Structure formats: structure tokens, C-alpha cells
Amino acid sequence: MDLILAVVVVIAVIFFGALISAGNERQRKAIDNLREQVVLWAMQDLRNKREKLARDVKMDDPLGWLSKIASQIVGTDLQLQVLEAFDDPPALVCDPTTGFTKLLFTPVHPS
Numbered sequence: 001m002d003l004i005l006a007v008v009v010v011i012a013v014i015f016f017g018a019l020i021s022a023g024n025e026r027q028r029k030a031i032d033n034l035r036e037q038v039v040l041w042a043m044q045d046l047r048n049k050r051e052k053l054a055r056d057v058k059m060d061d062p063l064g065w066l067s068k069i070a071s072q073i074v075g076t077d078l079q080l081q082v083l084e085a086f087d088d089p090p091a092l093v094c095d096p097t098t099g100f101t102k103l104l105f106t107p108v109h110p111s
Helices: 002-056 062-074
Strands: 081-086 091-095 103-105
Touching: 062 091, 062 103
Parallel strands: none
Antiparallel strands: 081 091, 091 103
8 A cells, every 4th residue: 555655656746747847848938939029129129229310310520520530549630631432342531631641441341
């Protein structure tokens, strides 16, 4: 009788352990799916905010802005003037008033 009761208890423990394990796996999949949806939502929300801000950004003097940023990076006042502009690849050749002979600005990687 004790042996049968011990076997029944062991089977019950194994059965309930399997049920809990299956439930945990189901919850893990649901949480992973929810996390993926949140990441996709956040990416789309960021795209929407960037598009909205891109429409609102207006630059009165783009060359002055570029000159100011380049001057901060280099450490001297450059006061850039455009010499040439290229379309393929997009590039801007500028002549600073001090220090350098010519500066080339492009959004394309050098390679």
C-alpha cells in the first residue's frame, strides 16, 4: 500500500511539474511576442517623430551652420566659402579663410 501511494505521489509531482513547465513556456512565448511588438512600435514611433521634426526643421543659413560646426571641431574660426558642389557623390568643397587650403564635406564614407 505504501509503495502504491509513493508511486501515485511521484506521478502526481511529475505531472504537475510538466503542467507548470508547459505553462511557463507558453508565457515565455507570449512575453517574447509582446517584447517584439513593443520594439516594432517604438521603432515606428521614432520614425514618425523624426519625419515630423524633419518637416519642421528650417535652416536659414546652412553654410553658416556648417562653418560654425567645423570651426568648433577644428578649433579655429574657418568662415567657409563654397568653391564647388558635386552631385555624384554629393560633396561640397569649401575654402576656409584661415589655416587650410581646401576642405571637402560629404555624407558618403571615404571608401
